[in-house]
Amino acid sequence: MAVVSEKTKFTPPDNLGTKYRVEEVERFVVAAMASLGVPPHNARALAQVLVAADVRGHYSHGLHRLGSNHYGIAGWYTMKAAERGLVGMSFTNTSPIVVPSRSKKPCLGTNPLSVAAPARGDDSFVLDMATSVVALGKVEVAQLYNKAMPEGWGLDKQGRTTTDPAACLDHGFLLPLGATELHSSYKGFGLGMMVEILCGIMSGAPYGQNLNTRNRSSVPADLSQCFVAIDPSFFASGFQDRMSDFMDQCRNMEPVDKSRPVQVPGDPERANAQKVKSDQGITYHINQVRESWQLAQFLGISPLEWL
Amino acid sequence: MAVVSEKTKFTPPDNLGTKYRVEEVERFVVAAMASLGVPPHNARALAQVLVAADVRGHYSHGLHRLGSNHYGIAGWYTMKAAERGLVGMSFTNTSPIVVPSRSKKPCLGTNPLSVAAPARGDDSFVLDMATSVVALGKVEVAQLYNKAMPEGWGLDKQGRTTTDPAACLDHGFLLPLGATELHSSYKGFGLGMMVEILCGIMSGAPYGQNLNTRNRSSVPADLSQCFVAIDPSFFASGFQDRMSDFMDQCRNMEPVDKSRPVQVPGDPERANAQKVKSDQGITYHINQVRESWQLAQFLGISPLEWL
Numbered sequence: 001m002a003v004v005s006e007k008t009k010f011t012p013p014d015n016l017g018t019k020y021r022v023e024e025v026e027r028f029v030v031a032a033m034a035s036l037g038v039p040p041h042n043a044r045a046l047a048q049v050l051v052a053a054d055v056r057g058h059y060s061h062g063l064h065r066l067g068s069n070h071y072g073i074a075g076w077y078t079m080k081a082a083e084r085g086l087v088g089m090s091f092t093n094t095s096p097i098v099v100p101s102r103s104k105k106p107c108l109g110t111n112p113l114s115v116a117a118p119a120r121g122d123d124s125f126v127l128d129m130a131t132s133v134v135a136l137g138k139v140e141v142a143q144l145y146n147k148a149m150p151e152g153w154g155l156d157k158q159g160r161t162t163t164d165p166a167a168c169l170d171h172g173f174l175l176p177l178g179a180t181e182l183h184s185s186y187k188g189f190g191l192g193m194m195v196e197i198l199c200g201i202m203s204g205a206p207y208g209q210n211l212n213t214r215n216r217s218s219v220p221a222d223l224s225q226c227f228v229a230i231d232p233s234f235f236a237s238g239f240q241d242r243m244s245d246f247m248d249q250c251r252n253m254e255p256v257d258k259s260r261p262v263q264v265p266g267d268p269e270r271a272n273a274q275k276v277k278s279d280q281g282i283t284y285h286i287n288q289v290r291e292s293w294q295l296a297q298f299l300g301i302s303p304l305e306w307l
Numbered sequence: 308m309a310v311v312s313e314k315t316k317f318t319p320p321d322n323l324g325t326k327y328r329v330e331e332v333e334r335f336v337v338a339a340m341a342s343l344g345v346p347p348h349n350a351r352a353l354a355q356v357l358v359a360a361d362v363r364g365h366y367s368h369g370l371h372r373l374g375s376n377h378y379g380i381a382g383w384y385t386m387k388a389a390e391r392g393l394v395g396m397s398f399t400n401t402s403p404i405v406v407p408s409r410s411k412k413p414c415l416g417t418n419p420l421s422v423a424a425p426a427r428g429d430d431s432f433v434l435d436m437a438t439s440v441v442a443l444g445k446v447e448v449a450q451l452y453n454k455a456m457p458e459g460w461g462l463d464k465q466g467r468t469t470t471d472p473a474a475c476l477d478h479g480f481l482l483p484l485g486a487t488e489l490h491s492s493y494k495g496f497g498l499g500m501m502v503e504i505l506c507g508i509m510s511g512a513p514y515g516q517n518l519n520t521r522n523r524s525s526v527p528a529d530l531s532q533c534f535v536a537i538d539p540s541f542f543a544s545g546f547q548d549r550m551s552d553f554m555d556q557c558r559n560m561e562p563v564d565k566s567r568p569v570q571v572p573g574d575p576e577r578a579n580a581q582k583v584k585s586d587q588g589i590t591y592h593i594n595q596v597r598e599s600w601q602l603a604q605f606l607g608i609s610p611l612e613w614l
Contacts, residue, residue, distance in 0.1 A: 087504065103560035103569045115501045117508075125504065127497035133490050150489045159563065179490050182457045183440050187484055190434040190572040191498075193557070194422045197394065197432065201424075201553055204543030208556045236511030246508055249515045250500070253410035256466065262410045265497040 017306025057272030060137025075128035126266030324613025364579030367444025382435030385423035433573030
């Protein structure tokens with residue numbers, strides 16, 4: 001947060017482009033990290049996970065996260081397992097911001113989970129989700145893009161429902177998946193607790209309210225993760241064929257609106273990655289570009305060079 | 308369904324009581340199963356899981372399920388692990404009734420999951436949830452009790468949103484957890500797919516639309532389950548103490564409404580079981596009692612004897 005307020009001293013030029021080569025974004029992330037003394041190996045690993053998020057269309061978890069102590073997309077780790085023919089699972093706790101059903105204040109993070117499973121050829125199932133209605137990054141992106149958010153995503157600092165991302169981000173909170181108690185928000189809350197049990201509680205690290213809040217970036221977050229890999233061939237052969245058939249069953253359901261086909265987890269991200277490939281670059285919102293320009297000035301590194 | 312229509316020939320008497328000893332309900336379930344030729348060992352196991360549901364207040368998964376091919380409460384299996392100091396997980400696929408985001412028709416079951424973890428003393432975490440907004444049984448219980456259901460639970464057979472449980476049960480469908488795409492119903496759908504991957508796909512059994520629909524009770528359901536047990540002491544000592552502390556953190560959050568404290572998964576069920584203990588019996592809705600009376604007449608067994 002200190003970094004954010006310092007770097008807003010710089011006013012970006014008017015003529016910034018919005019499309020950037022993948023390699024150029026990686027170069028920028030590595031340079032930013034190197035300028036802060038991060039070892040090259042770690043800087044490259046961070047660049048890969050952040051840029052993968054942008055390539056997959058999860059802008060909330062990509063370049064937008066540069067400098068923060070962030071796990072990146074939970075799917076990054078499970079896709080590594082799926083590429084090797086395994087079912088992968090990953091979980092991380094995060095700083096408390098989710099309000100459990102009936103409570104005034106948060107005691108849990110957005111605690112995301114990911115499950116990936118390989119199918120035939122390049123196809124795969126990649127579920128990657130916060131256990132809140134939406135990830136905090138979606139609210140931040142709504143703010144960055146000057147958009148209202150739907151009711152049922154978050155609360156302001158008084159615990160009132162709000163559609164203003166700025167009110168939610170100003171010490172406000174997020175709701176668990178389900179949104180209301182009548183729509184089983186205790187399930188989203190329970191899933192968030194499950195993630196905390198597998199991360200902080202299981203490992204003996206900080207958990208729940210013992211975790212640092214997100215507004216204190218000067219202290220380490222001290223988050224915990226849990227990773228699982230299962231070899232499906234241990235149970236029965238033909239797993240990848242059944243996966244493809246099952247996903248195609250779902251994809252081929254008759255849609256309510258013919259222009260919006262049914263998608264399985266991983267499909268929107270795969271489509272986005274294909275677009276980046278055919279465009280030969282990632283297209284960013286101009287506000288994201290401005291922010292990266294300010295960061296470059298602040299850190300004294302070359303700004304992103306557009307296509 | 309054939310059984311249901313046959314047994315409605317019998318008109319129950321007017322003076323039926325609604326409170327029943329746990330042992331008497333178990334006796335009734337075993338007798339009903341025995342009359343159909345089920346071996347005593349299996350009949351007793353079924354009686355235990357069904358009566359446990361009623362004791363825990365999940366009437367949708369208790370006596371109400373007698374005769375159906377039903378897994379019972381998913382938490383039954385995970386509590387067995389937690390009683391032994393382990394983290395337990397259980398998953399089952401079910402017949403397709405959940406409509407994925409954007410689809411007109413269902414291709415997935417309510418696919419419940421349960422996670423249980425032991426805490427200090429008799430305390431424990433027991434998450435037991437369908438990956439739909441609500442379990443089908445909640446809709447059936449709403450119908451049994453002649454109550455409307457909230458919007459966002461289910462659709463009628465034309466795929467229109469409805470608050471009439473009868474319209475939903477008449478070849479209608481349920482929505483995935485999240486309810487609407489704007490509130491991330493693809494997460495509930497993705498979790499349901501995850502359960503199917505761990506059950507039907509992993510084991511090589513039927514899955515998705517290959518499963519029998521719930522309206523064809525003459526053929527076996529051929530469902531699959533997945534069970535996981537993790538020994539937390541493998542990772543760090545003191546797990547149960549941290550669990551108690553974490554759950555108490557959540558329970559002690561200041562509530563919006565002081566008369567409705569924050570609960571963690573398993574708390575409402577524990578409170579219900581304590582009520583059954585102090586009442587020395589389970590209290591059923593009169594319509595459930597009438598149905599059990601009709602079943603007794605149909606099967607030629609002694610009806611439930613009330614307290």
